[in-house]
Every structure is written in C-alpha cells, then in structure tokens.
Amino acid sequence: GAVVSQHPSWVICKSGTSVKIECRSLDFQATTMFWYRQFPKQSLMLMATSNEGSKATYEQGVEKDKFLINHASLTLSTLTVTSAHPEDSSFYICQGQTNYGYTFGSGTRLTVV
Amino acid sequence: AQTVTQSQPEMSVQEAETVTLSCTYDTSENNYYLFWYKQPPSRQMILVIRQEAYKQQNATENRFSVNFQKAAKSFSLKISDSQLGDTAMYFCAFMKLGTNAGKSTFGDGTTLTVKP
Numbered sequence: 001g002a003v004v005s006q007h008p009s010w011v012i013c014k015s016g017t018s019v020k021i022e023c024r025s026l027d028f029q030a031t032t033m034f035w036y037r038q039f040p041k042q043s044l045m046l047m048a049t050s051n052e053g054s055k056a057t058y059e060q061g062v063e064k065d066k067f068l069i070n071h072a073s074l075t076l077s078t079l080t081v082t083s084a085h086p087e088d089s090s091f092y093i094c095q096g097q098t099n100y101g102y103t104f105g106s107g108t109r110l111t112v113v
Numbered sequence: 114a115q116t117v118t119q120s121q122p123e124m125s126v127q128e129a130e131t132v133t134l135s136c137t138y139d140t141s142e143n144n145y146y147l148f149w150y151k152q153p154p155s156r157q158m159i160l161v162i163r164q165e166a167y168k169q170q171n172a173t174e175n176r177f178s179v180n181f182q183k184a185a186k187s188f189s190l191k192i193s194d195s196q197l198g199d200t201a202m203y204f205c206a207f208m209k210l211g212t213n214a215g216k217s218t219f220g221d222g223t224t225l226t227v228k229p
Contacts, residue, residue, distance in 0.1 A: 032215055043219045091156060097215050104158040
C-alpha cells in the first residue's frame with residue numbers, strides 16, 4: 001500500500017532554533033499533503049494543506065511565517081518550524097493523498113527546550 | 114464548517130466481548146467520507162474503516178463494522194471479539210469531497226481499553 005515516510009520521528013531543539021520535518025511518499029506521487037498538529041490525548045488539528053508546486057493553504061489561526069511548508073516535488077513535503085518556542089512542542093503528522101485514499105506518516109514528536 | 118463529536122472520552126471492554134464507539138457529525142454537505150482511525154501508543158494513525166456517504170450499506174472490515182445513519186448523522190463503530198491489541202485511541206473523522214477535498218475534521222477521540 002501507499003506509504004508516507006516521515007522524519008525525524010522525534011526531535012529536541014533549543015528555543016529559537018528551526019526544525020524541519022520531512023514527509024516522503026515512497027510508492028506514490030502525493031500531489032497534496034495535509035499537515036496536522038496533535039497535543040497529548042487530544043484530537044488532530046489541521047494546520048495547512050500543501051500542493052505540489054504551489055503555495056500552501058493555511059488554516060485560520062496558523063502562523064504561516066512560523067510554520068513554513070514546502071512541497072517542491074511530488075514525493076516530498078516539508079514543514080519547518082521557525083524560531084521554535086516551548087509552546088510549539090507537539091506531535092506533528094502529515095497525511096498524503098493517493099489515488100485510492102489517504103495515508104498518514106508516522107508522526108514527529110517535537111520538544112522545544 | 115463540519116463538526117465531529119465523540120461523546121465517550123474513555124471506554125473499556127473485556128477481551129472477546131463487543132463494544133460500540135459513538136460518533137455524530139454535523140454537516141451541510143451531501144458527498145463525503147467518514148472514517149474511523151486507530152491510534153495506538155506509537156501514535157501511528159491506522160485506518161480502521163471507511164464509509165462513503167452515498168452508500169447505504171454499512172462498511173465492514175473483519176471484526177470492525179459501522180452503523181451509518183445518514184439522516185441522523187450518526188456513525189458508530191462496533192468492535193466484535195475485542196482483542197488486547199485493540200487498546201488504543203479511536204478517532205472518528207469526516208472528509209468532504211469536491212472543493213477542498215481531503216481536508217479532514219476529527220472528533221476528540223475515545224480511549225478504548227481492552228481488559229484481559
């Protein structure tokens with residue numbers, strides 16, 4: 001089946017630094033990738049929708065300058081958390097659109113110290 | 114905008130028994146998908162079952178089945194012969210089709226514990 005490889009699975013960074021999270025579609029071309037954020041024991045909240053070759057569409061309340069999304073190819077979408085702060089600590093997960101449905105990456109646990 | 118409500122934050126069931134998780138949703142859309150996802154402690158989101166709104170027949174996947182009531186906007190998940198590996202958080206999700214297709218709205222989740 002369709003696989004989305006998400007890296008890193010976990011990362012600890014210092015406050016003020018930037019972190020990049022990658023999602024690669026291994027056996028399909030993901031024209032669209034959705035990025036979600038999940039706090040512990042809470043639901044997934046859609047942050048943005050990225051489409052290959054165009055600007056991402058951000059949900060209301062999501063800072064586009066803090067959460068930079070790039071979808072430069074059909075197999076790679078990246079989320080960069082810029083100038084990270086402790087309140088950005090969360091679980092980030094991507095979801096790729098395939099011809100047959102939608103598949104999730106394995107998620108990235110970000111801790112900002 | 115769509116909303117998804119899961120009214121049971123936590124549930125437990127004895128191994129081998131049956132449990133039903135509730136989900137209701139609100140939408141003005143006519144074409145959409147509904148999903149149940151399982152999220153074990155690893156936090157990997159696993160698709161359990163999918164229901165197309167245009168289909169009247171309830172979806173079934175082995176021990177998992179749904180009761181889809183479109184008019185009532187209800188979409189419950191039944192797990193039969195519960196197994197210890199079913200212990201996880203379960204999310205109900207709504208996905209609209211057409212414009213902005215693919216964007217999902219999730220419920221708050223139900224934590225299911227299967228007891229030996």
